[in-house]
Amino acid sequence: MTTPVLDVRGLAYAYPDGHQALFGVDLHVHEGERVAMLGPNGAGKTTLVLHLNGILTAGAGAVAVSGLPVVKEHLAEIRRRVGIVFQDPDDQLFLGTVRQDVAFGPANLGVRGAALERRVMDALDRVGMADFVDRPPHHLSFGQRRRVAVATVLAMEPEILVLDEPSSNLDPASRRELADILRSLDVTVLMVTHDLPYALELCPRSVVLSDGAVVADGRTFDVLTDEPLMRAHRLELPWGFDPRTVGSLPA
């Protein structure tokens, strides 16, 4: 078996106020997988994500990315390997033009000149935003800003792309277009979402986190059709949506 791109073992974490948010989480994601992380509000999904690039430090257990432990001395390399797209694109776009925002990360890694411009244009091409390179991000629509936020992360050439609620606040066409983009990327994906049809459409595998622990890990179709599991962990399909009539991706 190859080394997982993402290897989370026995991860436990309590916030400084004493609230225990994670209890011994295990999660292994291999190269090229697209995995959805599902779970009710307060399950610990964001807390887990914040451990993946060292924003939070494990209380117990360990996280490694392609074999490299997420610890203080490796943070710069870990942050190159793990690209996190946060729910609000405005957390990631703060410069005057789309070009500057997408160039920011690779420029910090020392990429310069034509190589930097290539990285920027490649990343924008992959999200269909190359025509917007000279525009101020704050003049773009929310959906366009989310795509640029994805490009800022792709420009770092990460080994794993972590997305927090990628479909939230998108209109149906933008939601579908982003799904097409995510499917076309040749990168390992971990996607936190409450949008269960999106998980089914994009991710062959889903992990369910509830009360800080993994309670299911398997084919998305199997998870979404396990009614007792769904009920026990407050997961609800949209009214009228039946995974059986949509089919599923191969595991």
Ligand SMILES: Nc1ncnc2c1ncn2[C@@H]1O[C@H](COP(=O)(O)OP(=O)(O)OP(=O)(O)O)[C@@H](O)[C@H]1O
């Ligand atoms: N800074 C904090 N200090 C104390 N407790 C916190 C803090 N941030 C989150 N928590 C608690 O930790 C638990 C897990 O929160 P987390 O944000 O990871 O859940 P989540 O699964 O991402 O939820 P959601 O689906 O609502 O985004 C919750 O009970 C939450 O109240």
